[in-house]
Amino acid sequence: MPGDTLMPAPSPATPAASRLADPLVAHDLLMYRLNRLLAVAGSLVVRLCEGGYGITRREWGLLMVLAQHPGLPPAELALRLGLDRARTSRAITSLLAKKLLIREALPGDRRQAVLSLTPSGQAVHDGLFPQVKALNQELLAGLDAHAVQSLDQALADMQQRAEALVATRTDVPRTYRLRGGRHTD
Numbered sequence: 001m002p003g004d005t006l007m008p009a010p011s012p013a014t015p016a017a018s019r020l021a022d023p024l025v026a027h028d029l030l031m032y033r034l035n036r037l038l039a040v041a042g043s044l045v046v047r048l049c050e051g052g053y054g055i056t057r058r059e060w061g062l063l064m065v066l067a068q069h070p071g072l073p074p075a076e077l078a079l080r081l082g083l084d085r086a087r088t089s090r091a092i093t094s095l096l097a098k099k100l101l102i103r104e105a106l107p108g109d110r111r112q113a114v115l116s117l118t119p120s121g122q123a124v125h126d127g128l129f130p131q132v133k134a135l136n137q138e139l140l141a142g143l144d145a146h147a148v149q150s151l152d153q154a155l156a157d158m159q160q161r162a163e164a165l166v167a168t169r170t171d172v173p174r175t176y177r178l179r180g181g182r183h184t185d
Helices: 016-021 030-053 057-068 074-081 085-097 119-140 145-168
Strands: 101-106 109-117
Touching (some): 030 057, 057 074, 074 085, 074 109, 109 119
16 A cells, blocks of 8 residues: 555565566565555655645646756646646646746747746745755665666666557556546447
């Protein structure tokens, strides 16, 4: 469960590499373990965002991307964050209300717009980023430089593989959450 702070015991007498390659129980699954890591370490980021700056973790994601890539349209922002447009739109609306973003309509088509940080939004980013960076560095502190480099490469490889799987696995059913469950044709 994402809220648990106790890590389940690994499978008995199974080396870590083979637990990942051939999971026997839920806590051997890579995605389960990554989710647990995000739930535990990510809770600190949530506390920094909400308690220190009055923004959600999702809003923080928008601020980070726009600090690096100002002038993105909402659809591109959603794509870069891996979020659906509705969630991105809600976060944008909230950040606009907090005066952390500015929305500029494109000339000739007022329906099209680009987003940028306001000076207040940039200040939130500039104050929060070093704190989140420090948390990330503390998390990696238990690994030597080679392990960090290997992890970085492994994560990049897995991200690329995950994107390929999503693009090619047509046998996996689509979700239809707004319709109240799975789709049946």
